[in-house]
Amino acid sequence: MSDREPLRAAIIGCGLIGQKRARSIASGMSLTSCCDVHVSRAEALAERHAGVSPTSDWRSVVSSDAVDVVFVCTTHNFLAEIAEGAALNGKHVLIEKPGACRAADLDKVKTAAKRTGARVRIGFNHRYHRAIQKAKQIFDSGVLSTLMFVRARYGHGGRIGYEKEWRSVPEISGGGEAIDQGMHLLDLAQWFLGDLRFVAGRAPAYFWNMPVEDNAFFLLETESGQVAFLHSSWTEWKNLFSFEVCGRMGKLEVSGLGGSYGTERLIHYQMLPEMGPPPTIIYEYPMPDDSWDLECAEFVEDIRSGRQPQPGIADAQSALSIIEQLYSRVGRDHH
Secondary structure (H helix, E strand, C coil): CCCCCEEEEEEEECHHHHHHHHHHHCCCCCEEEEEEHHHHHHHHHHHCCCCCCCECCCCHHHCCCCCEEEEEEECCHHHHHHHHHHHHHHCCEEEECCCCCHHHHHHHHHHHHHHHHEEEEEEEEHCHHHHHHHHHHHHHHCCCCCCEEEEEECCCCCCCCHCCCCCHHHHCCCCCCCCCCHHHHHHHHHHHHHHCEEEEEEECCCCCCCCCEEEEEEEECCCCCCCEEEEEEEECCCCCEEEEEEEEEEEEEECCCCHHHHEEEEEEECCCCCCCCEEEEEEEECCCHHHHHHHHHHHHHHEEEEEECCCHHHHHHHHHHHHHHHHHCCCCCCC
């Protein structure tokens, strides 16, 4: 295939996220195949995209000569296995977060990708929200001076019957809210702070009658003592996203993700030498979310330029290892 031809993409797992991926296929890609264990879902997605072939056999997809790129959007227990199969066949892979149920599950994916040269990206989509991108740009400029801590909250309230869905089954999900929304917070915290080590945490089931946690609390720190305090929750009731980065000379506060989470907003508080009320700059992003499109475009660039994707396998394994330490500390084995 020449660099001018569109990359031929397949989506495995045609639920909500798979449908979002299909809508965000970048200009450098064309969707050619979709797959779901429930073939009716694959057929429904194929009907909305001309020329797309539906199937329920993921192995035929990852071995197909008509596929260059695979988006793995299944339940957590199948992510690593399918990604390994795709990489072994030389397909570039975007694995939805968390990437796997355990950090070690991604070792085989890493080995397969190294053998064939496949590029593997992890779908930590929140890095591509406009407010987060702007916050990272400001942070990287150094105007906050020395970073002190990150504080973040993320949650929703579930829905009737939530305790009977696949996320409540440890063998399928790998865990509860820590591995769900908590993975996004862990990834963002490490994107800003660098490597974090587990200090303390809790993973209770306060409300939902399920064998996995409905709330996850993390206290983490860097080697130099910077702290991340993270809380993800399935008992938030009103959807919430809040991510704060605090430095010696200012603070960045991201809130909202659009839709039911509220307008996406970034506030930059600039600490003055004389202290007192800080000058404040507010950035608002009321337009439709384009993070999926931007992430997909970045993946195309990864492949075309031969660069290693960021976030990649190492980022997922780092976050998963923290979750495993949390589960170990609270005496739960969700795997």
